[in-house]
Amino acid sequence: MPDNTPEPQAVCSPITRSAIFIVATLSPGAESAAVVRAWCADVAALVRAVGKRVQGGNLSCVCGFGSEAWDRLFGQPRPALLHPFREFGSGARRAIATAGDILLHIRADQMDLCFELATQLTGRLAGAVAVVDEVHGFRYFDMRSMVGFVDGTENPVGNQAVLSTIVGDEDPAFAGGSYVLVQKYLHNMAAWNDLTVEAQERIIGRTKLSDIELDAAVKPSCSHSSLTTIEEDGAEVKILRDNMPFGQPGKGEFGTFFIGYARSPAPIEQMLENMFVGRPPGNYDRLLDFSQAMTGALFFVPSAPLLEALAERRPDGSLSIGSLKSASESD
């Protein structure tokens, strides 16, 4: 990342023990938009205030905006690649698009920190948004996904994580930003558990206990790890995932909240196409025979300074009176 890139939000924060994912829609009316814009300037201070209460709690929050909401809230300029969620697949095997204007991805090593921050952040949005989905995710043993395999192993780390997720010179007005795609999956665990471990391993493409990639000679081209490995000009294109298991055993609900960050929506969409349609078509991801996508939404995550500055934007592209005043006072 070049030195002059604005500070990103906590996109590349390390994986934590707990997370809360909140997806909300913006309520009608100019007043609702004004409340959300003003809130943008408060997010960082709220994260600091709540996070301070537990040293080493690793509290962070990433906040993103959907395509239509961006226009209603902030107008032009807009992130070059932000668009509504694109659907893939057909019939029962479909990556569906669902409503979502604002995403909050709250992470910490203790659920109380996530809970308190979610309370503070949503409290200030009361009346201006409607929460359409809220998922409380937890770490499952040694980073197991709900289907029992270790999740996140092939995530990029360090510089590669930043290079894979943070917008650079390709869109200078939005450098330091990121794109994030979320989907809430529910699994048919009874059917999944009826498979032998070997059959499950061929579906994921890794061994279950030891989390080692299957040998190329035996790993099917329709395995989850094969279909989500993509290349451009001979180089692998990575995304950063921070999936979390969630559920309510008493209600038979067993889920995975998928969250993928990248510097463009394109690689995540290519992975979805490979999984749901197949590569080549028909050679689809068998994990989807046991998993149904219940939601799907795409967001842009502004850099940390841009998030704060968005409080002064108006959908007609003008700045608020307050920011003009303070600019002329400092002249």
Ligand code: HEM
């Ligand atoms: C049903 C929900 C999902 C579950 C339970 C799941 C689980 C897993 C597991 C267990 C692995 C192997 C370990 C690892 O490298 O992380 C994996 C790898 C991966 N998954 Fe998923 N995943 C899900 C959905 C998705 C979706 C929707 C995408 C992309 C749109 C995706 C992208 C990837 C990628 C890029 C890898 C690494 C592939 C590699 O480099 O080998 N996953 N996933």
